[in-house]
Amino acid sequence: MMAKKFRERFKTMDDVFDQFTIRNIFVLASKGHFVDGTLSPLSIGKEANVFSAERNDGSRAVVKIYRLSTCDFNNMYNYLASDPRFPHLKKKLREVVFAWCQREYRNLLATRDAGVRAPLPLAFLKNILVMTQVGDEQPAQKIKDDVPKPPQKFFAEVVAEIKKLYRYGYVHSDLSKFNILNSDKHPVLIDFSQMVPMNAPNAYEYLKRDIENVSDFFRKLGVKIDNGKLFREIVAVGTRKA
Ligand SMILES: Nc1ncnc2c1ncn2[C@@H]1O[C@H](COP(=O)(O)OP(=O)(O)O)[C@@H](O)[C@H]1O
Ligand SMILES: [Mg+2]
Known part of the structure; x- marks a missing residue:
């Protein structure tokens, strides 16, 4: 019944x-x-x-x-x-x-x-x-569907989010144009099921992969990015003590 x-x-x-x-x-x-x-x-x-x-x-x-x-x-x-x-x-x-x-x-x-x-x-x-929900009545779109303009500034904001996470001791591990939403011209990250602490095995490999995936997207929009330099810049932020 x-x-x-x-x-x-x-x-x-x-x-x-x-x-x-x-x-x-x-x-x-x-x-x-x-x-x-x-x-x-x-x-x-x-x-x-x-x-x-x-x-x-x-x-x-x-x-x-x-x-x-x-x-x-x-x-x-x-x-x-x-x-x-x-x-x-x-x-x-x-x-x-x-x-x-x-x-x-x-x-x-x-x-x-x-x-x-x-x-x-x-x-x-x-x-x-x-x-x-990100977005009021309508959910915010993924950046692949609502392409950010200007891309340079938006990319810098995404990097700032990656740094905040790293500082806190984590890496998203599935970051790409599919898991970044364009919310009123600012990024919101989603889909955190794969996020791991930096002391997990492979965490730095995941960070490199996130950088590659995000950079691939923004490079196609004309942003100049050096992946190695970006990786070093993020890691230089340091992780806080737990
Ligand atoms: N909090 C949210 N606000 C708005 N849209 C969302 C939200 N969470 C997920 N979505 C939408 O649902 C889709 C799938 O969610 P996601 O968490 O990325 O799951 P999957 O593991 O299937 O990729 C996202 O690509 C996005 O379009
Ligand atoms: Mg997803």
Whole structure:
């Protein structure tokens, strides 16, 4: 009986999510994190389906739901296993996905402390993460779709965000034109599930990769960038003592 009610409520999600996830969406809505029944799809990614939803105060939330099927949980496990914040994690699909989701929440909290421009995390439950939406009614677009002008100034602002993160002791690890939004001509970084502390193995390789991906995009827009020089400039900022 209850199951049927849930099913009616989330008709559109029925094909995508299991009953467990659908129930937890309802739990989060009933706790007041977003208005029940207002989820509208924003994106279907490799691991998660992302929705925009109304909040009680009329602003908008983004609800990121990691799928319990069709996810590359081996890749998730490898990242988590090298993150000192997640010791003793068992290699079981559900545990790994829940930890992954929790990690993105914790990473978003860390970005607040670091003063980085990123969404504010609101809640997480199992495989569901709720955060503020960047952009008011309409979500802000990715820089690949809303190309920043002038690029030089915007790029400098992105570098400033990378430095803030580094100073705080972290590297985003999946930074590119796909995970930087253009919010009123200023960058906002998103998608923090892969962010790791600088003491994790490979952290400096991830930093180099982030620099390459971001530089590739801005270089095509005419910005002159020396990747090696930029790397040294970021590292020269130093990491604060934890
Ligand atoms: N807080 C947010 N505000 C606005 N749009 C967002 C937000 N979070 C995600 N999005 C949109 O949803 C897309 C997918 O989210 P993302 O966290 O990057 O997941 P994925 O791991 O699938 O790339 C983003 O590219 C962006 O367009
Ligand atoms: Mg992304």
